[in-house]
Amino acid sequence: MGLYTQWVARGLFPLQERLKGHPTVAWHKALEATQWWTPEALQSLQEQRLQGLLERVARQVPFYREWFAQQAWSPAAFSGIADLQRLPVVDKALIREQGAAWRAEGARNLEEQHTSGSSGEPLRFWLGADRIGMDIAAKWRATRWWGVDVGDRELVLWGSAVENEAQNGMRAWRDRLFRSYLVPARDLNPARLDRIIEQIRQRRPRMLFGYPSALSRVAWRARERGQRLDDLGIRVAFATSEVLRPEWRAVIGEMMGCGVANEYGARDAGFIARECPAGGMHITAEALIVEILDAEDRPVPPGATGNIVITNLVGPEFPFIRYRTGDRGALDPRPCPCGRGLPLLRDIDGRANDGLIATDGSWIHGSRFNYLMRDLPGLRAYKVIQHDRHHVEVLLSLVAALPAAAEERLRRALVDALGQAVQVDVRAVDAIPPEPNGKHRHVVCRVPDTDQPARNA
Secondary structure, eight states: OOHHHHHIIIIIHHHHHHHTTOOHHHHHHHHHHHTTSOHHHHHHHHHHHHHHHHHHHHHHOHHHHHHHHHHTOOGGGOOSGGGGGGSOOBOHHHHHHHGGGGSOTTOOSOEEEEOOSTTSSOOEEEEOHHHHHHHHHHHHHHHHTTTOOBTBOEEEEEOOHHHHTTOSHHHHHHHHHHTEEEEEOOOOOHHHHHHHHHHHHHHOOSEEEEOHHHHHHHHHHHHHHTOOOTTSOOOEEEEOSSOOOHHHHHHHHHHHTSEEEEEEEETTTEEEEEEOTTSOEEEOTTTEEEEEEOTTSOBOOTTOOEEEEEEETTOTTSOOSSEEEEEEEEEEOSOOTTOOOSOEEEEEEOOOOOOEEOTTSOEEOTHHHHHHHHTSTTEEEEEEEEEETTEEEEEEEESSOOOHHHHHHHHHHHHHHHOTTOEEEEEEOSSOOOOTTSOOOSEEEOOOGGGSOSOOO
16 A cells, blocks of 8 residues: 555545544444454344344334334344344335434434435435444445455446536545546447547556446447556446446456456445455345345345345434335345355346436446436426437326426436437326336337447446
């Protein structure tokens, strides 16, 4: 670790977190130790934290206070993780419906958050300092597994409006100090990809972070041009927010000359898991319990695939207890060769949203459209379907009719993104239908392959 990285990781970053009121450093110190505990010791820790969580929500969260009263069951009678199955499985729709009844009474100094909308069902929620600090600490720990740290040169290829719009003067100054460089993952046409390749060569990052669909497009373009990126000292590419397809992993690793680490998490559920260099997708067991359930919300056998349901143990102010992520996966019963006692997740089958193709051939990441939808008034769910380069259909499930001005803003934003010749049809529907295979995808591109750019990964 270089002197500058040490200064950031041991001084500047901890100072930032302390000034924000986040107990990140304390959590991180604990996590560095507990990752080597035995599975039995980690489960005991989970049980202690789960009981504490249930006691808090039974006292302070109106929804759970009423639920426990109706069940004539007290958290004081808690006997182990198996008791978690007595609680209801919840989702975004229920949380939105409950409103203030989901927030702990007397909770103070919470930060308002919102999901990206990639699930098609945006959600606003609130987090306390403990929960935020834990999420950051877990990600910090998992970053260090790869021989890199906060303060090492980083290039972030991202399309999230939350991060991109936050690039004000203060944030840009902070990122310069931390040597983190944000590159918007939008309008990925050949010229834009060439510019990103130049930026990677100029910045010589030690780590990359971003959507695997975007990182793979950069890698494919470098291969097409015969441009090396494996001579820059990149240690790892962290792939997040999408399913990491095998062909994406292969081309990123080959062209960047680095390891590729899959990451699974969500703003609401927390930092769930990240891959270590030995190949294990380690769950943040100190903060989360991961259940794999069947269609009837019953546990599946060990190693079997099912619906991923998360209990976050560190957020009593706005609890996520037995919370559906909308993704599928399996618990891996085998130990990881790295020696960590953290449980493993495998076969993650998350959302497979597409990008859309602009009239000029540019590839537009689906996140751009998720963020257009998120703040529509009364939105329950949505789906954006591109039938061809000149026709996009938007399906909206709404509590009440969308105001004409809001519909026009939506239509205009899509035209600005995709091209002035694009026809945008907006339709209100009672419910959003799944794809023919039963999966829910909320940004769908049906442009024939022959009409798409030369390499879509």
